[in-house]
Amino acid sequence: METSLEFPPLMAFSLPPDFFPSMRVHTLDLKFQNTPGLIAAYVVESEGSLALIETGPGSTLPALRQAVMEAGFAVNDIRHVFVTHIHLDHAGAAGWWAQQGAQVFCHPSAARHLVDPSRLIDSARRVYADEMDTLWGDMLPAPEERVTPLMDAESVTVGSMKFTAWDTPGHARHHHAFIIEDACFTGDVAGLRLGNSPYLSVTAAPPQFDPPAYIGSVDRLLSADFKRLFLTHFGGITDVRSHLTRYRQRIEEVNQNVRQWLAEGLTTEAIQQRYEETEHALATAAGISPAGWDLHQMTNSTRMCADGVKLYVEKNP
Template identity: 70%
Template sequence: MTVHTLDLHFQNTPGLIAAYLVESQGELALIETGPGSTLPTLCQAISNLGFRLESVRHVLVTHIHLDHAGAAGWWAQQGAQVYCHTNAARHLIDPSRLVESARMVYGDAMDRLWGEMLPAPAEKVTILKDGESLVIGDQQIVACDTPGHARHHLAFIVGSACFTGDVAGLRLKQSGYLSVTAAPPQFDPPAYLASLNRLLAGHFDRLFLTHFGEITDVQKHLLHYQGRVEQVHQNVRQWVQQGLTEDQLREKYEDTERTLATSVGLSEEAWRLHEMANSTQMCADGVRLFVEKNS
């Protein structure tokens, strides 16, 4: 098996969003599609490897957030079979509600950031339940239900490797700063920690993060990330109890994360990239919503 890391150059910036092309005995599977805005870059990257786009017959998405699955409908319309979580299928078939919600958040920047999300023909969408799999060449790709970041989240296991989507966090350029992916509305710390325990029990040799790239210090990374998920949850719970307003909480979250990032050597430019990939204000909202619902 060969894994090709495809940098989608989101917002013309390298190292923010990856897609992965898995090659086995002449067959191809694409894991993650990125947003519609980076589809030309994705297609060019596949062509640059010497593959025809029509050879990509299997497309797997970890969850339906636009940075992971925004271009899935396009692939389905080209004839590829798209595989996803049970709760994601309806949004791939009819993405109108998803797009409408995103447009309320991003406003005029919506099209520039995310591009178009096309509907996938229903017959081209296949649901994978926990433990179900498909075969590519001589490799079995197994779905692993991993809620916490989102309730409709799958990780994909291929041999001793795991493609983690957002459930193993965000780590850019192998930095020492590990950012918690906590965008609203489905951040759930107990589910998150349980999912991370499942990944720890898998004893994988490699993780492939959508944001961004290959991780080989797997156990260390996952244990560190468990601590980070607990940390942001406890921080926000404390701030809510103190009566901070939404704006004050966002500011406090950003300041706290920035201080942590600086303490492990993150530069100002590297911090800007993390904010592009995983906005602290959005994450603050995600953690706060969980705290408020569970107080």
Template identity: 60%
Template sequence: MRIHTLDLHFLGIPGLIASYLVESGGEYALIETGPGSTLETLRSAIRAAGVDESVIKKVFVTHIHLDHAGAAGWFAQIGATIYCHPNAARHLIDPTKLIGSARMVYGDQMDALWGKMLPAPAGLVIALQDEERVKLGEVEIIAWNTPGHARHHHAFIIGDVCFPGDVAGARLENSRYLSVTAAPPQFDPVAYVHSVDRLTAAGFQSLYLTHFGRVDDVEWHLSAYRKRITEIHARVAADFRSGVSAEENRTRYATDEHEAAMRAGVDEALWQKCERANLTSMCADGVRLFCEKEQ
């Protein structure tokens, strides 16, 4: 088996969003497609790896947020089967609601950021149950239900490696700063910790993060990430109980995360890149929304 890391150069910046081309026994699969806005970059990266995109017959998306699955419909329209969580399938077949919700958030920036999300033919979208397996050449790709970032989230397992989507967070340039992916509306710290514990217990040798790249210090990463999930929840929950406004919550969250990144040895340039990969304002809103639901 070979795994090719494909950098989608989101916003023209290297190292923000990855897609993974997996090759085994003469078959090819794609894990994550990135957004529609980087489709041409993805296609070029696939060809640079010596593969024509038409031979990719299996595409796996961890969840249907636009930075992970925005280009999935294009691959389905050229004949690839899309594998996803059961709660994600309908949004891949008809992305109207998903696109509408995103447009409300991003407004005039929507098209530039995310591009088009094409509908996938229903017959080419297959929902995988927890621990269901799909054969690819000489290996099997196993779906694990891993809620916390989103309820419709899978991690994909091949042997001793894991493609965790957003359930293992964002970590750029192999720094020691782990940014909790907590965008609304489905952040759930209890489910999140359970999912991270499940990954930890498996003893994987490597994680292939969508944001961004291969991680080999898996035990440290997952242990530290578990702490970060509980830390941001406790922090926002305390502020919420004390009456901090949503706007002030965003400001405090950004300040606290900036300080955490500096303590982890991140310089200002890398911090700005981390912000591009995982906006603190959106994460602040995601954690606060969970706190509101807790009341």
């Protein structure tokens, strides 16, 4: 059963392509856990050539393939795949695409984990236990010759469009955003924003959350004056400067909150509870319904984020 979102119209089930002078961007809803509006992938169409940005997890591969076909394309026509980082909700299905003959482009530090995902899988299984397969599905190994690491500012041309990788750490050290003209496909570096709500959720999963690096990456995006951001969670937004400026503040807020709670001597469990209460209050003030809050928790758990921020603060007192 699909869950309906109580958000503004951007969350429409069928999303029209975004038009640019030399390309069309198709937002594909992967219906994570049978719920629309949580994880997106993007097909970029330029002069008859196609590129896929983000693959989602293995569990949503059937939905992704169906969405590609519903957009009017054959799955085998996608020969270029770009993943922002190797967290399972972004790149879990990358190996499948590589096994079909697509070339997968990623951060240099991510390449070896796409070729041999065993450490990623083992780590995730320790966290998710019996829910691992249901949530994330299979992560297949990519043939080594099908994985191409991109350095910062390195580009790949698909059709007439140049896809440029920007090293954007903070959420993860192995994170790229991908730039096409005046549009940026942000992965997690611009946070989570469901339904074009004013509430911004900081993607702070352990173990690599790093506020100074994160803010530096957001500042880099701000300096570029993009006209549109495409978030993996979820969709295209045009209020770019206000979004990034607010998100920069939010990163510092969660960092300072957890730092203060640790200084007060709160336990891990108490910090997780305080983090959830604080974020829930912000979301409620921004108009998020109880059902909408549950969807935020499904996509970016406050418990997980509290642990990520706490780990950074403990290592950087």
